[in-house]
Amino acid sequence: MSFGRIFFFIFGFALLEVLVLAKVAGLIGWPITIVATVATALLGSYLFRSQGLETWIRLNQKMQQGEMPGQEMVEGIMLLLGGALLITPGFITDAVGFALLLPTSRRLMARKVIEKGTLQSFTTMQGGGFTYTSYTRTGGGNPFQQPVDRNDGHVTIDGESRREDR
Numbered sequence: 001m002s003f004g005r006i007f008f009f010i011f012g013f014a015l016l017e018v019l020v021l022a023k024v025a026g027l028i029g030w031p032i033t034i035v036a037t038v039a040t041a042l043l044g045s046y047l048f049r050s051q052g053l054e055t056w057i058r059l060n061q062k063m064q065q066g067e068m069p070g071q072e073m074v075e076g077i078m079l080l081l082g083g084a085l086l087i088t089p090g091f092i093t094d095a096v097g098f099a100l101l102l103p104t105s106r107r108l109m110a111r112k113v114i115e116k117g118t119l120q121s122f123t124t125m126q127g128g129g130f131t132y133t134s135y136t137r138t139g140g141g142n143p144f145q146q147p148v149d150r151n152d153g154h155v156t157i158d159g160e161s162r163r164e165d166r
Contacts, residue, residue: 013092016092017089017090017091017092017093018090020090020091020092021033021037021089021090021091024036024091037089037090037091037094040086040094040098041086041087041089043086044082044083044085044086044087044094044097044098044101045083045086045087047082047086047098047101047102048079048082048083048086048101051079051101051103051106052076052079052083054103055072055075055076055079056076058072059072059073059076070114071107071110071111071114074110074113074114075106075107075110078100078106078109078110079100079101079106081097081100082096082097082098082099082100082101082106083097083101084097085097085100086098086101
């Protein structure tokens with residue numbers, strides 16, 4: 001996406017938010033609209049804290065059990081995005097933010113993102129650089145789970161290793 005498209009998308013979205021705020025304020029009055037906007041921001045920050053803590057605990061439990069917390073990682077990103085949207089003034093961003101913060105809808109969306117098959121991450125490499133990695137599901141299953149040899153139950157991980165003494 002070019003800078004111009006991003007600019008016009010953000011500008012158009014901000015304009016839509018202002019129009020919705022003005023329409024709601026015309027129906028219920030500006031003081032109530034401002035109070036509702038502040039109230040959703042406060043409720044959103046409470047939900048962000050409580051849901052974030054719950055997700056963090058589940059992530060740690062999976063890590064301690066030796067499992068990859070793919071679901072929890074995707075949910076964590078959704079929580080950050082939902083929290084940011086809820087502190088942004090506007091009713092459209094509030095609706096999307098609440099959908100990302102409420103546990104049932106967030107877990108459903110995270111599952112769909114994982115099932116879709118393509119997740120992307122940035123991992124640090126030696127020397128401080130970054131490499132782009134894309135995980136694509138092939139043949140079903142969770143792309144974050146390590147392959148398991150079904151015959152004897154041992155986990156098989158393919159890769160290369162190099163030791164450098166400094």
